[in-house]
Amino acid sequence: MNFRRRMLQQALRVSSRSASPLLRCADRWLDSLGSRQKEGKRVRTLEEMPGPSALGFIWDLFAKRGLARLHELQLEGRKRYGPMWKASFGPILTVHVAEPELIEQVLRQEGQHPIRSDLSSWKDYRQLRGHGYGLLTAEGEEWQSVRSLLGKHMLRPKAVEAYDSTLNKVVTDLVAKLQLRKQQHSSGVITDIAEEFYRFGLEGISSVLFDSRIGCLEPVIPVETERFIKSINTMFVMTLLTMAMPAWLHRLFPKPWDSFCRCWDYMFQFAKGHIDQRLTEEAEKMARGEEVQGRYLTYFLSRAGMPIKSVYSNVTELLLAGVDTISSTLSWSLYELSRHPEIQSSLRAEVLRVLGDRRLPTAADVAAMPLLKAVVKEIHRLYPVIPANARVIADRNITVGGYLIPRNTLITLCHYATSRDPAQFSEPDAFVPQRWLNRKEGKHPYASLPFGVGKRSCIGRRIAELEIYLALSRILIHFDVKQDPKGVVVKPMTRTLLVPESEINLQFIEH
CATH class of the missing domain: 1.10.630.10 (Cytochrome P450)
Known part of the structure; x- marks a missing residue:
């Protein structure tokens, strides 16, 4: 199967300018299929992903000076939950990714117009004042x-x-x-x-x-x-x-x-x-x-x-x-x-x-x-x-590390932990x-x-x-x-x- 998959991918690999949407879709499907086979198990849901409770995360943030030590919480999160975990910060649910291979999976699926993160307060201010968007806020x-x-x-x-x-x-x-x-x-x-x-x-x-x-x-x-x-x-x-x-x-x-x-x-x-x-x-x-x-x-x-x-x-x-x-x-x-x-x-x-x-x-x-x-x-x-850093994949669901990440989910790439x-x-x-x-x-x-x-x-x-x-x-x-x-x-x-x-x-x- 791995040999056939490589042969199919080689046949489908054409430049993004000339590839039809069907071929690009098939290529992504083959990548996803290979990823699932590598995991050797079914794709899990976001509900099955480990992570602290909402109260537990708030405790880590504020009772332990967490806002100042968010970088260290990456190391603790990876140690407690493994290379992927979820956490809620106010109204924001975030999936944390703290392994280079998984970060690569995210970035290779970000699409033509990737979104770094919502930066909601920056955008809210611009809408309030009628300012235009710049490179950090435009989409x-x-x-x-x-x-x-x-x-x-x-x-x-x-x-x-x-x-x-x-x-x-x-x-x-x-x-x-x-x-x-x-x-x-x-x-x-x-x-x-x-x-x-x-x-x-x-x-x-x-x-x-x-x-x-x-x-x-x-x-x-x-x-x-x-x-x-x-x-x-x-x-x-x-x-x-x-x-x-x-x-x-x-x-x-x-x-x-x-x-x-x-x-x-x-x-x-x-x-x-x-x-x-x-x-x-x-x-x-x-x-x-x-x-x-x-x-x-x-x-x-x-x-x-x-x-x-x-x-x-x-x-x-x-x-x-x-x-x-x-x-x-x-x-x-x-x-x-x-x-x-x-x-x-x-x-x-x-x-x-x-x-x-x-x-x-x-x-x-x-x-x-x-x-x-x-x-x-x-x-x-x-x-x-x-x-x-962060990414929001807005146009489709993606699979990372054996988990199905719904579109519009905020994904935090834990660079401090990987480095x-x-x-x-x-x-x-x-x-x-x-x-x-x-x-x-x-x-x-x-x-x-x-x-x-x-x-x-x-x-x-x-x-x-x-x-x-x-x-x-x-x-x-x-x-x-x-x-x-x-x-x-x-x-x-x-x-x-x-x-x-x-x-x-x-x-x-x-x-």
Whole structure:
């Protein structure tokens, strides 16, 4: 049967552009049949899936600081119930998947227009205010159109390389800011380094979006920029609360929803102000007969004929999408490198060897820095910025791990659990970047997915990675990074995203 199935599949495998719906349906049926045979038992229902009671899950969440330790609940859930379990969070029933093979099954069945998750409170706000949807909230054909347009400027390597000069200017200001900060403390300790990198990340993405600066790395940050940063932070905290509360509860307990809306109001206002300013400048240049050659994303979106309402929503969402990735990755990278000075020395030697007499790395240089890439991969494995992703398969039921998952069910992909699975990674809790240099080590390709995979993968991945690579290499050129003299151990916590539980303080010694 397995041989006949492979032969049938080989005959049916044609490109998605030319395959008839009947052939694609038959192919999916064969995959499903093979999956069921592999299970060796009947397909089970959602009611048969293990998981905590509603009260038990609420107890785990609130009595044990669960909202802050949702990533750890993934490990506990897998230990208690196996690789799949269900749980209810307010009105939301979620199926948790915590094994790479099962995550792969979900993602290979997500269809042409995959839905990451409902993000119901984000959509409710946009409907309330009459805003358009951006890449993070749009669905279906609207999402596919925006994704295709942004992909031309954010996913193609050559297009991203064009931003290295812009980003290097931001990195130069970051290094100057770190030098200033270390001088303020006699021991060279910079406190709360994640906050500094957060501002750096926001300044970097702003330079890519607007080709202008918003003052995040100035000695005194503009009031409006500081307020924007606080709005992002509060919005992410309120996201979990507002999604867990039914809409009727907003009237009884209005504070979370009101706070959530005020944050989004300011974020849209902030983005709109910068967009309008840049487009006005371009219009004035054209009126004077000057040639306009924009090299920033707002320009590309507007020139492509995207309605201004959609430009506002997409730029607003892009402003907050990559900042935490940059801040978290840089903070944890330097934290771990400070605790592993031998790896830090090897990485510095690699950077200096590639650059030679130069001190300004380019996007092309990164290809010759395998240890740099390995360090970043290992940090993403240990501290995935998004500890759990989600999918909603809206158009059909699917079978995963022998269970029938009804359409429109929220499926949580437990990336934190899979990336720390000892079956996938030896010494899963240890910082061992060399594991990514050993091609013989058998890691499942879906065990660590910091940027997701497929159509719903992170659109800003290449820009965020380039910003991280440039910043990390130049920081190590200028500084020896040592542990906090107090020896404080920092652990991660969940705040929608995975962030440091306490301040990361590091000692910077100039070369």
